Amino acid sequence: MTVTVDAAALALGDDALVLSHRLGEWAGHAPVLEEEVALANIALDLLGQARVLLSMAGDEDELAYLREERAFRNLQLVEQPNGDFAHTIARQLYFSTYQRLLYAHLASGDGRFAGLAAKAVKEVAYHQDHAEQWTLRLGDGTDISHERMRTACRALWRYTGEMFEPVEGLDVDWEGLRSAWLESVSAVLLRATLDVPEGPPSGAWSAGAGRQGVHTEPFGLMLAEMQHLHRSHPGASW
Amino acid sequence: MATAAQRAARTRADGPADETGFAAAYETAFDAAVAADERIEPRDWMPEAYRATLVRQIAQHAHSEIIGMQPEANWITRAPSLRRKAILMAKVQDEAGHGLYLYSAAETLGTSRDELLDKLHSGRQKYSSIFNYPTLTWADVGAIGWLVDGAAITNQVPLCRCSYGPYARAMVRICKEESFHQRQGYELLLALSRGTPEQHAMAQDAVDRWWWPSLMMFGPPDDESQHSAQSMEWKIKRHSNDELRQRFVDICVPQAESLGLTLPDPELVWNEERGHHDFGEIDWTEFREVLKGNGPCNEQRITQRRRAHEEGAWVRDAAAAYARKHTAEEHGKAAA
Numbered sequence: 071m072t073v074t075v076d077a078a079a080l081a082l083g084d085d086a087l088v089l090s091h092r093l094g095e096w097a098g099h100a101p102v103l104e105e106e107v108a109l110a111n112i113a114l115d116l117l118g119q120a121r122v123l124l125s126m127a128g129d130e131d132e133l134a135y136l137r138e139e140r141a142f143r144n145l146q147l148v149e150q151p152n153g154d155f156a157h158t159i160a161r162q163l164y165f166s167t168y169q170r171l172l173y174a175h176l177a178s179g180d181g182r183f184a185g186l187a188a189k190a191v192k193e194v195a196y197h198q199d200h201a202e203q204w205t206l207r208l209g210d211g212t213d214i215s216h217e218r219m220r221t222a223c224r225a226l227w228r229y230t231g232e233m234f235e236p237v238e239g240l241d242v243d244w245e246g247l248r249s250a251w252l253e254s255v256s257a258v259l260l261r262a263t264l265d266v267p268e269g270p271p272s273g274a275w276s277a278g279a280g281r282q283g284v285h286t287e288p289f290g291l292m293l294a295e296m297q298h299l300h301r302s303h304p305g306a307s308w
Numbered sequence: 309m310a311t312a313a314q315r316a317a318r319t320r321a322d323g324p325a326d327e328t329g330f331a332a333a334y335e336t337a338f339d340a341a342v343a344a345d346e347r348i349e350p351r352d353w354m355p356e357a358y359r360a361t362l363v364r365q366i367a368q369h370a371h372s373e374i375i376g377m378q379p380e381a382n383w384i385t386r387a388p389s390l391r392r393k394a395i396l397m398a399k400v401q402d403e404a405g406h407g408l409y410l411y412s413a414a415e416t417l418g419t420s421r422d423e424l425l426d427k428l429h430s431g432r433q434k435y436s437s438i439f440n441y442p443t444l445t446w447a448d449v450g451a452i453g454w455l456v457d458g459a460a461i462t463n464q465v466p467l468c469r470c471s472y473g474p475y476a477r478a479m480v481r482i483c484k485e486e487s488f489h490q491r492q493g494y495e496l497l498l499a500l501s502r503g504t505p506e507q508h509a510m511a512q513d514a515v516d517r518w519w520w521p522s523l524m525m526f527g528p529p530d531d532e533s534q535h536s537a538q539s540m541e542w543k544i545k546r547h548s549n550d551e552l553r554q555r556f557v558d559i560c561v562p563q564a565e566s567l568g569l570t571l572p573d574p575e576l577v578w579n580e581e582r583g584h585h586d587f588g589e590i591d592w593t594e595f596r597e598v599l600k601g602n603g604p605c606n607e608q609r610i611t612q613r614r615r616a617h618e619e620g621a622w623v624r625d626a627a628a629a630y631a632r633k634h635t636a637e638e639h640g641k642a643a644a
Contacts, residue, residue: 087390094393097381097400098612101620102627103408106377110401117394124390131389155623210633211626218622299446300388306504308389308446308496 076127077143078239081281082183083123084144087134088289089165090116091296092152101155108200112162115193122186135300139283139290146280147229149289153222156208156215160222162201167254168233170194171247181241202258209262220264227267235281342543347473350416358542361535362472363417364433365544367424370410371435373403374428375609379443380452388446392496396449399489406482413474429614437595440603441521447500447507447514453493454567455515455522455560461486462556463526466546475544494563501568508568515564516572523587524595526553557585 093113100106124130147165152158173194176187208219234248256266279285300308334353341348348354377400384400387393411421427433438456443449464486467479500511527533527549539545547555557576564571575588597603 091385094384094397097384097397098377099616099619101616101623103374103404103411105620105623106404107401107408110397110404114394114397114401117390117397121390121394134390135388155620207627207630208623211629212622214622215626215629295385299386303388303504303506306388306507308392308499308503 076239078183078237079123079127080133080143081237081240083120083127083133084142085148085165085169086116086123087120088142088144088292089148089161090114090120091292092148092150092161093158095152096158105155109158112197112200115190115197119186119190119193126182131300135297139285139293141283142280142285142289142293143283144280144285145229145232146286146289147226147232149280149285149292150226150229151288153225154218155204156218156222157225159201159204159208160219160226162197163205163223163255163258164226164230164233166194166198166201168230168247168251170198171250171254172242175242175247176240179241183240205258205264206262209259209264216263219262223259223264224267232280237281342471345469345471345543347476348471349473357538358544359417361539361542361544362475363414363419365539366410366414366417366475367419367427367433368435370407370414370424371428371433372439373407373410375435375439375613377403378609378612379439379441379605380449382443383446383449386446387449395492399453399492402485402489406485409478409481413478416474425617429610429617431601431610434599435609436525437598437603438521438525439609440598440606441518442605444517445510445514447497447510448518450493450496450500450511451514451518453489453491454497454563455493455518456525457486457490457493458560459522459525459556461490462552462559466552467544469543469546471543494567497567497569511567512569515569519572520590520594521598523553523557523590524598526550526556528592528595554584557587561585 090113093109093116096109096113097106100109120134121130124133127133145165147161150157150161170191173187173191176183177191178184205219208215210216230251233251234244236242236244252266259266335355338348338352338354338358341352348358380396380403381400384393384396387396411424414424415421424433428435438459443452461483464479464483468476468483470476470479497511497515500507502508530536530548530550533549536545536548540548560571561576561578573588575586577586579586598606601607
């Protein structure tokens with residue numbers, strides 16, 4: 071397959087591809103029918119973004135189906151298993167806030183991602199709103215939902231530091247992005263009667279690892295499932 | 309909104325003082341409205357049996373959309389190209405949306421979504437037997453689109469003229485999306501049929517497994533169909549099971565030819581005299597077994613549905629608790 075060095079398109083494209091896949095796993099399992107629609111809708115938006123971004127770096131299907139784990143550049147956050155609904159929502163809150171701030175920035179410039187970002191930022195604003203509304207409902211709902219949401223926010227916190235590691239090819243004030251993100255997420259967590267998890271927002275060893283192709287164990291299994299059929303029929307078209 | 313005939317009847321019904329007089333006048337008005345092809349609307353008077361039949365049919369239809377997400381969702385994570393994955397996710401999302409429309413239509417008859425889901429989960433209401441068959445290969449996604457959605461459309465297009473307004477209007481929206489899905493399924497199979505020998509074999513195998521179950525979607529033969537006569541009289545149903553099944557077979561034969569695939573029925577042959585295809589006998593024993601709960605996936609489908617519902621209970625509780633708290637807060641603010 072084509073060797074590609076388009077780090078920025080791969081990083082953004084892989085984030086969207088992998089998170090879309092995880093959300094697709096919810097189909098038929100959501101807590102309420104409206105969430106079947108909402109989660110699938112978000113997954114589709116992300117898949118649409120992934121296809122544009124991966125096509126900027128090469129052939130979308132080759133890149134999605136024929137790269138191995140070490141060649142993927144997505145954040146470790148987006149590859150985390152769905153867990154319960156609270157884990158999925160916490161992952162959505164962290165990532166959609168990041169993606170909205172990043173895309174708003176990219177859309178305002180004239181770089182190569184400006185066009186995509188301008189379109190995607192509208193979708194991402196919806197994703198963020200969805201995640202925030204559910205964070206409020208779960209955090210400030212029942213004792214059980216509060217506890218589950220608190221657990222989820224803490225469990226995923228260690229994967230958030232990586233979002234602010236510079237990506238080659240993206241002209242972004244990463245420290246500024248980090249403080250804007252922290253401000254936005256903290257405000258939602260506090261309104262949801264949750265505390266902002268303590269400690270550095272990155273597990274020491276994992277900062278930047280996904281962007282370097284070092285992933286967590288569940289990711290390999292996810293790829294095995296995603297790529298199996300495509301790899302079983304080399305060269306076939308679908 | 310009351311139909312013209314019913315409004316007239318209600319005016320007349322103001323006359324008689326006794327209950328029987330009212331009921332008789334309403335019934336006459338209802339019959340007249342149905343005969344005149346007018347739509348019955350939620351606030352109109354209707355016979356209790358008409359209401360019950362519609363609740364049963366619309367609920368079963370809604371349940372089928374929801375359970376029907378499972379066999380296809382089974383392939384979302386394995387779809388072999390990003391384009392196909394996007395199409396499949398959009399389709400499964402549409403099905404959830406169809407379920408929502410249909411539960412809303414059923415609710416206009418005085419039931420609730422919670423009540424209907426409870427009946428689904430406890431086995432008191434059914435869903436289409438077709439979704440008790442497993443999706444074993446990627447080609448099954450195409451066969452479901454072409455055959456299962458094709459059969460559903462054949463059944464549902466006449467429902468766009470059903471006498472009950474909310475159901476008929478839901479069907480108009482649903483049929484548009486269903487025919488889109490059906491074309492996508494056909495196109496998926498065509499790509500496989502024209503692909504590698506392995507892909508072609510995969511497509512043929514899927515059609516072989518889905519053909520007969522698709523014919524069973526039209527229900528029992530006319531002489532065994534318990535609800536048919538009454539439903540046709542009420543114009544809920546417009547054609548008999550066997551008529552629709554025949555129509556479907558006649559549509560599929562040339563489509564299979566252009567797909568380059570065969571249909572697994574040695575008795576399938578054009579009958580010049582009838583102007584229709586003759587086809588082999590359906591295995592009604594299998595049909596009845598699947599309906600009774602003994603199909604390949606009955607247990608699995610209902611277990612997954614129940615589990616999603618039960619595991620989601622705390623999420624629904626949280627949303628309700630949040631709404632209570634914040635509605636109370638809003639009221640507090642308004643009072644202060």
